[in-house]
Amino acid sequence: MTLTKIFPKRPLGFHFFFSSACLVCLVIQPVLSQEYEWPTDASRLMTSSFGEYRDDHFHAGIDIKTWGQIGYQVFAIEKGCINRIRVSPYGYGRAVYLLLDNGLIVVYAHLSRFSEPVEKLVKEEQKKQGRFAIDKTFLAGQLPVEKGELVGFTGRSGTRDPHLHFEVRINENTPINPLLLGYAINDQIPPIVNGVAVSPLRYGSQVNGDFQPKIFSVQKENDGFYRLTETIQAWGQIGLSVSAFDQANGASNSFAVYRIRLYVNEQLIFTTYYNYFPYDITQQIELDRDYRLHRWGWGLFQKLYCDIGNELPLYEPASIESGTLSCWDEVEKSPQLQQSIPVDGNMLDGSLDFEKGFHEIRIEALDYFGNRSTVIGTLQMIPLSEINLMDVPLEYFPVKETVEADSIVGIRLKRDFMDDFIRFCVESNIPLPTHPLLYIQRGNGIKTPILLWDKSDGTYVGSAPLNSNTDGQMITELHIISQQGLKYVVRDTLITHTIDPNQSSSILSEDRRFQITFPEGSLYRPVLGTFQQKPGSHPDKVIDDEYLFYPQDVPLKHSVTISIKIDPDDHDVDKLGIYQIGDNGHASFLGKRWGNGTLSVTTGSLSQYTVLRDTVPPEITTIRPAPNSHIRDLTPLISVGFKDTLSGIYGEDHYQFFLDSVRLIVEYDPINNLGFYQTDEPLDFGLHTLDIMIEDQNGNKASRKSQFIIDPE
The missing domain is CATH 2.60.40.1220 (Immunoglobulin-like)
Incomplete structure (x- = not known):
């Protein structure tokens, strides 16, 4: 039977009435009943599973252990024909694509060589084209293969460590979990849970007395059972995510879990299945996982909610913001008073409302073979004012003198751009006789106090909403009283910009030398950000500064363009390039296009950039x-x-x-x-x-x- 059904792309807001597991089964039921050959004689052990995280994409198959060696045999899992051969130093390396008689497409990658007849064809094509890398397709039936026939040998082409990457697709654009074909893996080990993250999702939301995500530790009580070590105290709209991985008998490798469920008060709220995904939206893994926590270096967490912009067919229910939990008072429920950035002109809310008070949560992580781990804990919906924190009073004791300063030794002010608000954090490692005061002043000239909350460890936190009215100049003013009675006032100025995903926009740095262009559709949601310039430190620098765009923890739907103006007196532009500077100072070449006195390049992430000159030969x-x-x-x-x-x-x-x-x-x-x-x-x-x-x-x-x-x- 030929497979002709193609999974539809889910539009925003579309509700699936079948689980992704059921949908896959309905579509490929005729081929699931077959018995398939295992693809290699190397082992029946996996080293990677379907749906694992890779930078900007899902792992689209399973990796099979080859014991650090190359040369194991690779077989056709069913009767069909070879319809494509690819050879490259990168990516899949040497790969062979089979079109099975039942319509499935099977991919074997990272091979060391092909079967003798195919190897001969490849070498002929390489000589014909005069290059190593080729991509050749064949007519249906031109290169038939029988079930169990040798098609190649395992290797490590295109990758670091030897293994066989094995992939199954129902069409060119849709890989499915190969385990759906009925392969048996020896696995009696339940997933391992590392922790649970809780994130405030809108202005006015908090988690345990703060406006940023918090990681909650878990205590393992026995195999497959964990308990949160403290109560989650939250208010507003929050989203949970879990850090978990799976293992199987006979191998120490870590895999992605197959299914995750979130229950609140014994009610199933949200489910994720990793059965299939469309290649053309594989970059949305950055919405499935918590991109912010990953960029912050806090680890890989899988969201237990469907984030704005997420079109992946992995969730039940599939509506935007399903799985998020909310508790507001009547005044806070007004979108106008929330003052947050709308998405497509609307305040999207697929959140479930919960009453103030205590709620029991349960998270289940399962592997494909049904081994389960459970995390239980308590969620208390409680306003910040009722937690044992003190909001900072706005009065001071008498001040002897006011001092304007660029900074204060022992005092640090941090700003984090969240989705629709800014989190302010004042950290002090010196004793203060009274609380700091914080004000922001925007383009309207009005100075607004930011309510700070004392976390009792020398840390004070507050938040302010972001919306289209916050574009332009924003002055932050911090007032500190020293023990000697001196009042210090520290001011700094940011220029903020709102980027609308529904239109193309370009923003310039203050010195008008650096520009980011966001094409229409390059973002999943509106973003308000700012530039920062800092002195460059690389020995090959061409311009004095490195440019940073904040926030950097925003996933991009499509690439943006970075442009940097070059001094017109520079006559050696051929040796210039735009580089991304990592947190460790390492410079990575992004590329270069030269025109009208400007270098430009496209990039798929927001980071820190500069121009370097490379004159040293390889x-x-x-x-x-x-x-x-x-x-x-x-x-x-x-x-x-x-x-x-x-x-x-x-x-x-x-x-x-x-x-x-x-x-x-x-x-x-x-x-x-x-x-x-x-x-x-x-x-x-x-x-x-x-x-x-x-x-x-x-x-x-x-x-x-x-x-x-x-x-x-």
């Missing part, structure tokens, strides 16, 4: 056969090690080897910085010359000439 580190060596092998492996420290080496045109003036089709191993070519026809006895040319992405070149001699035996 380094050629090793050559085999060794220069001037004598060998007896008529079909030697030719390999060259090379590396670059800044812009990097990418693309076959950037590494070229010529043996006796004939260009070789070089396989590149980017993990080990190695290019190699296995001669497949015997060379002549005598002298042979190898010419090597390496070029980085900024045009710096390195070249070497090496000779070796093949001696007669």
